[in-house]
Amino acid sequence: MRKSQKPHCLSIVLRDSPPAELQECQCTCVAGTSLCSHLAALLYQTAHYSQLRLRSVPPVFSCTETEQKWHKPRTMGIKPGPGNKMVILSARLRERRLVEGIRSSLYKGISSSLLEISLLKVHDVYHDLPADEAPMITTMAVSSDVPLVDSIFGQVQEGSVLSYQMPTKTVPRTRPHTDAPSPPQLPLSDYRMGPSTCAFVCSEHQHHHMASLDTSLETAHKIEHST
Known part of the structure; x- marks a missing residue:
């Protein structure tokens, strides 16, 4: 307590x-x-x-006095993701460490390909057996009509648990353009800002502030190149 x-x-x-x-x-x-x-x-x-132009501190309402919010989607919180990337940590902050936690230990236990073509013909093999005597694999909607997709363990049926929990690692396809022209040097040497339409008199502090913002073209090129 x-x-x-x-x-x-x-x-x-x-x-x-x-x-x-x-x-x-x-x-x-x-x-x-x-x-x-x-x-x-x-x-x-x-x-x-x-x-907010409040003259006093607004009252704090309890959860039963305000609108329920469980029907509204949350922008932060638990998000879906592959099971091998999730780490379950302790709810106690003193016992929570980054190197610890419960992680997925799922691995491929066979050296051959994960899916055999003969396994897709489940209904053809057990079509003579009644539903109460057929093995459980007949209730898993395994069929040769379902397309196969790639996973970390090999090809599996589309929509199966391994298809979205163990997807293949996708590498972004990037191709640098070596023949692209070099970017222009900014700011442009022949560009000048037009005269301002505002007319006001600066104070001494504002005048020094505006003078501190003034920079040469060479310094502007160095800042643009470094950023």
């Missing part, structure tokens, strides 16, 4: 000025003498409430 932790007491003093300035902050946590994560989260939450 986990021991209940006392909530931290936070104190933030802001200066009423555009923009607001942080004058004093304090938290009862270990890092509370400086700007800890609790104070940063409170500042971000306060800024979010300010953007």
Whole structure:
């Protein structure tokens, strides 16, 4: 049983000025003498409430007071994938390690090809037997009419478990174009931006900021080449 932790007491003093300035902050946590994560989260939450123009903290509704969300698809969480790439780890963070976990130990136990052509003629071999006496393989829809696909273990029937849990490793087919022309040197030497239609007078701080953005054509070529 986990021991209940006392909530931290936070104190933030802001200066009423555009923009607001942080004058004093304090938290009862270990890092509370400086700007800890609790104070940063409170500042971000306060800024979010300010953007929403809320005059008070909105109430927190329980799961029974809000709309159910199990019918909505989740963008994150458990996603389907091959079984050999899944790793099951412990739910306890202290016992979780990247090198450990339960992994798939499925391997090919025979040296020959996985599928024999004679195995596809199941109904032809057991067509005289009744359904209650025929072997279980007759209920697996094994037939020569189903097309075969490649897997890590060899060719298997399309739609079988091995066909989508152990697919073949696909290598992207890329072909470099050696005869392609070299890209132009950017920015273009004969390109000039047109005059701006805005007319305003910059302050001294804005003037220095605009002057710091100015660069030569040689420096622009070096930046473009490095990025």
